[in-house]
Amino acid sequence: MSIFPNPNADNRYLVEHINLLRRSFKQLTGRDLVSPALSDRGAAQKIFEAPFAVVSHNASPDPIYTYGNQKVMELFAMTWAEFTSMPSRLSADIPDREERSRLLAEVKRQGFIDHCSGIRIAKTGQRFRIENVLVWNLVDEAGQYWGQGATFDRWVFI
Template sequence: MWYHTPTTLGNVHRAIVSFHHYFNQTLVPFTARPSKNELLKVADTVYALPFIFLTHTGTPTGGHDPIYNFGNEKALSVFGRTPAELLQFPSRLSAGPDERTRREDFMREVAVKGCVKDYDCIRVKKDGSPLKMWDGYVWNVRDESGEIVGQAAMFKKWQDQ
């Protein structure tokens, strides 16, 4: 699978550990110091989740332009992108032109607060059509030292507009 690289496996694991840290919920079982097989199992489980799960590099503070570094099968399908397309796609462009300022302000808020639950938004699919998403969780992804290395989002509900 395309996401079975050491970097991506680490990104997914950090997102899952960070989700547990911020929401005190276990999205998928994980261990603090996983073996490679455990990393593969976590990534495979996240890839197969029945809802949208995405992560991107950095935060939109300090001049960063975050790029997606993981999207599960549901996210790829709903947004109509291949893994190769997603991994080159700046996450800010997931919002239409009219929604980008709102999205950037929100992501900055997450960077400061750490997490937000019950988020809803309008995003744009590859074909340009709008997508309403709700029942969302958005959180900072932290590395083992506690430094913010990215952000993640999960949406349990969505509908084409």
């Protein structure tokens, strides 16, 4: 079961979670996910409606997705409830899971990794290659680790 409701205007597009993603991203990469001139709510809505993918999973031993913007829901052909109740390892094909796990462990040690790629699987069975992926640790202002986020703007259906 999802820990967050589907982002919408009533819940301010999960602004608190998006702020965690934005702050961590900026702190680790020196870049912004969206314009820092946007209000917190405006940035959360912009990220949810973005033409690029933004996703996060929690810090559990078998991480569960905690967020996926509309582009992610479209790519994975899932509802919010389906996506945010799925262990993130299941998004990768079985042969690719070991490499994905190694990459995520490296991100946890380093803080972030840029320009990765991999094959992912939609609910329909459609496979797609994600490219130009940046994965980063989600760390709050007190230094607590909450999981990892990822963003990418290129994918190819295969």
